[in-house]
Amino acid sequence: MNSETPKPLPRSYSRSSATGQNDDQSIYRVSELEEKVRSEEEELLQYSARFFNPESETSDNVYITMRNLKKNVAVETLDLLLIGKTGNGKSATGNSILRSQAFESKPSLVSVTTDVTYEISEWNGAKIKVVDGPGVQDTRMNESEATKDLLAAVAKAITLSPKGYHAFLLVVKYGSRFTKEEIRTVETLKKVFGDLFFRNFFIIIMTHGDKFEEELNTDFNSWLQQQNSKEFEELLSACNNRAVLFDNRTKDEAKRNQQVKNLFDVIQALKEQNCRYCDEHFKTAAASRAALLVEAEKDFIEDEIMNDASFILQRLQLILTDIQCHKSTPFLQDLNERAESLYIKLKQKDKGTGVLSTLSQHVESIINTIRDQIKFSENILKETKLLRQKREEEAKAHAEELKRQREEFNKCYLEGKAQEENRIKLLQEQIEQIAKTKELWSNQDKEMKSKAQKVRQTEQEKLKTVGEKVKKLKNDQIKSTNEKVSKSVFKILKQKIFQKGGNQK
Structure with a gap:
């Protein structure tokens, strides 16, 4: 996978969060249209291969053109869900992945994201769909309200990606202490999504990579191995040591592309090991979510x-x-x-x-x-x-x-x-x-x-x-x-x- 800059799709492909039945139907409609486009293009490629003589120079040019066209066809949409504590740069990370100002992002102690939204862009011929959920541990709410809002947001996020998710991205902030409060949040997410959620689908995105590079003269993976925080070690072990460093402030195009490529390499490894996290997985964790609601009240x-x-x-x-x-x-x-x-x-x-x-x-x-x-x-x-x-x-x-x-x-x-x-x-x-x-x-x-x-x-x-x-x-x-x-x-x-x-x- 090269470092080609992701291209935002036309605004007709962008969707705000679905708050009604019509929006949910449009999500399924987009998926159906994408499948139809892929099917038609496959038939076109097969037809061209049969019609032209492979020894002809003209047919070679056409075949090369069609092969390049196939290369640029979006074989599938890569579905990602952002989860993170308020103020850790969740929405900014989504913008870095999409390479556009798709989500509202600004420094704040109060969550800017108040509803589940998603945007789509393109990377090396594949569509990238990023769903931005509300921040966890929102200081505006008591525990009961925050838990109910989290469950509602997660349920909405599941409906926004009917085919499921390839990976869940937990956004944490470099330089912040990883305390027992964060561990409780992790345990909450396990109850929401199920016990296998972390090991099979979870990736840590550590933001403020600029501060990391200013303060430390070491490789990110080496730094991860040197951490002695019990809480952070538990989190890192739970997600099978998958973590990627992100600098959402950098203007260096090569650096921006490389960090996105690093993330997609990890996601590709996950895709080879697991299927998507889908509605069936979500249903199996219904009992733990019920316990979470009761615990909150x-x-x-x-x-x-x-x-x-x-x-x-x-x-x-x-x-x-x-x-x-x-x-x-x-x-x-x-x-x-x-x-x-x-x-x-x-x-x-x-x-x-x-x-x-x-x-x-x-x-x-x-x-x-x-x-x-x-x-x-x-x-x-x-x-x-x-x-x-x-x-x-x-x-x-x-x-x-x-x-x-x-x-x-x-x-x-x-x-x-x-x-x-x-x-x-x-x-x-x-x-x-x-x-x-x-x-x-x-x-x-x-x-x-x-x-x-x-x-x-x-x-x-x-x-x-x-x-x-x-x-x-x-x-x-x-x-x-x-x-x-x-x-x-x-x-x-x-x-x-x-x-x-x-x-x-």
């Missing part, structure tokens, strides 16, 4: 669920304190329905990702506690009914015995005073029997109350344990949120100080 979900869980626990404590055990079943069943609804809601928000598994376990613990209380209440109610039935049977037996004794007493009374002493004895036995029965019932009541009190104390201790766990989780969540807020405030102050220092200079 985790703090909001936890706060909402924890508030509902705290209300349920407070209501449970009130029921156990103010309502008699054997009468609490209906209230507990209603509370159990609320807890189960909360659990279903939590599972729906988790979307099967497992991101909210810890919170799910706590809600399950609350549900189990309520169910234990329902079971205990039902057992107490059952025992109370059995005791009442037993007392009714005993009372009936006592009444019959009293009736019998009364009849016997009357009989003895009629027989005379001779049996008076026996009657008095019978009455005393009756009184003693009644006293024993009262004592028995009293002991049974005390035993039942003691048993219920012990069980209630046990359940309240369990409830207290669950409440402390939930309270701890909520405090941890509040602490985590405060730390994030503090970090965000510190980051904003740092950026303002940096900007102020830059303005003073």
Whole structure:
């Protein structure tokens, strides 16, 4: 591949990002037309080879002309997707590849790219299609908004290249520290595109090559091998050590062509090893993207669920304190329905990702506690009914015995005073029997109350344990949120100080 300057195609070949159905249809239409052009030109070449005599000078000229024409025919479009942190020169890199001011580019801490766009140019007879996505880690957005926007932009980028992508270009800036924040961004991209994304399709584009050459007197590949940053080594290893240095500011035409050629050489090696990254690859990573969305909203979900869980626990404590055990079943069943609804809601928000598994376990613990209380209440109610039935049977037996004794007493009374002493004895036995029965019932009541009190104390201790766990989780969540807020405030102050220092200079 020589160093021929890429030629921008006519503006009719350029497309802004598709935001509606008509634009998506036009993308497919362009692809169909390109295929048709290639097919017609192949037929023309075959026809010329058959029609002219190869020994004729005229036919030689025509054949050479047609061969040159075939050489310049765009065999296929090389599809590339630019990804990068705001301020790293992503759009400028796209312009360097296309050799035209196709994308808006200017130094900024806020992303200039607000939508996915693409442009097409030509290089050595091949069409080069570069899709410029929005910057990752956009400082204008919170984590949840940034994640949603990233996923939406990636989905749009996939539709903009129906046949897929030959390579993904991650634009990083020379001279910037590669921190854990960048590693988290890399992990996010893995979740968006899939685990094989980096090793098979990923290329690092390091911008600010002019500063690299000013500060260092070494080869770029040698410099890569000398890096001792754990984070950067992980990134470089993940993409199989594919990296290209770019100077987007240089006016040296030969240098501009050479760096583009270096990139295309790496891409050509990828093409020989892999097929395109297409919609099917994107679909296989759907589960990890769902987990990414849930993770972004985790703090909001936890706060909402924890508030509902705290209300349920407070209501449970009130029921156990103010309502008699054997009468609490209906209230507990209603509370159990609320807890189960909360659990279903939590599972729906988790979307099967497992991101909210810890919170799910706590809600399950609350549900189990309520169910234990329902079971205990039902057992107490059952025992109370059995005791009442037993007392009714005993009372009936006592009444019959009293009736019998009364009849016997009357009989003895009629027989005379001779049996008076026996009657008095019978009455005393009756009184003693009644006293024993009262004592028995009293002991049974005390035993039942003691048993219920012990069980209630046990359940309240369990409830207290669950409440402390939930309270701890909520405090941890509040602490985590405060730390994030503090970090965000510190980051904003740092950026303002940096900007102020830059303005003073």
